Amino acid sequence: MARSAQPPLIRVTHWAHAILFALMAGSGLQILVAFPLLGPRGQPYGWYPLQGARPPAALTIGGWLAGARHWHFAFAWFFTANALVYLVYFFWSGTWRERLFLPRRDARNAWETVLHDLRLRKVPPAPVGLYNGMQRLTYTGVLAIAPLLVASGLAMYKPVQLPRLTAILGGYDAARAIHLLVLAALAVFLVIHVVQVALHPRTLVDMTTGGARREVEA
Template sequence: MTDFTRRRPQPWPIRLLHWANVPLLVIMAGSGLQILMAYPMMGPQGQPYGLYPFQGAPPPEWTRIGQWLAGGRHWHFAFAWLLVVNGLAYLVYLALSGEWRRRLFQPRRDTRNALGTLAYYLRLRRHAPPQELYNGLQRLAYTGTLLLTLVVVLSGLVLYKPVQLGWLTALFGGYDPARLVHLIGLALLALFTVGHVVMVALHPRSFGEMVTGGRPHA
């Protein structure tokens, strides 16, 4: 088993791939909203989904990248592959380095810690549970985000090639449901980002470690 006792909290590959996500996600979100601008409805034409409260409301101009539909599509599909490559590189590094043990949620190990941490944040518990590099709740959030990103990528492939990837389109229930899933995924990733920034503000040392790597564990 890999010895983590002398490893930095944030090795340089993790830091590089983490910061690469920042411009990639901003461009993906902005260009995706520019594509949405072409038809700011959810559901088949003439049969909008009642569960979507923003039918016909275009995204604010300041959130969009690409200026028009074709421009937004070019930006979106070009940077989508860079985001996928970045994500695959992250997963490969986790697997080969053994970092997945420190970072990914393992139910038998982390469930009790995650519940205890949640109780601590809700003021239902006086002291926080023991924490290593991450606590159980953080591991759950990061692992869940990886799975959410996978769903976003797969639903995006449906929007890109709905006929050629007919089996995947059917898995999502059709083109229009995949489009809704894709937008919900974007909203959840944005929500995670806001929560992530808040947690970093509460624990500024983690920001320094993501810049410098931090000191190796004793």
């Protein structure tokens, strides 16, 4: 049986997530503008170097606190639903086998890929299926930390209704810090992702059109 390198549902949820993530990040940063300090009032976290720094207006969505909250909470449900659709298909279809990082298969390839991208290795590593080891490692890392984004968001949104979740995350202020840290980590991933796409533009074509079809077991 033949199928595209990037199945239709993977492509649809990928681009939907790109749009939803931009909306969530922009509205979240606008919410941060209202109180750009981390930690309990009067007791800021010493490790946070941007205490009081407001995000650039060009990166925010919503215009003001209430407007940003409307955007954020409305699209949060679409963001979560889209992620659930993706994850169900991801595991049900067996797609996880070719996308998740498996150390025995991918560790050496990931290291050699880094060396090649840094121009410290002349010969590119031999391909291991659709993705290289570094792509699988970063992809798996995103899937590992993304649930923290949802959990910390719920802890802030409903701290009274979900006291156990809020307590597990260290309280409201800690949940807020976790939420922002995960956003920062995903932003770093996004930058690396865009750079990698620029270096390998064929991946953009594949994620848009589906790419070359290949034979898979029925």
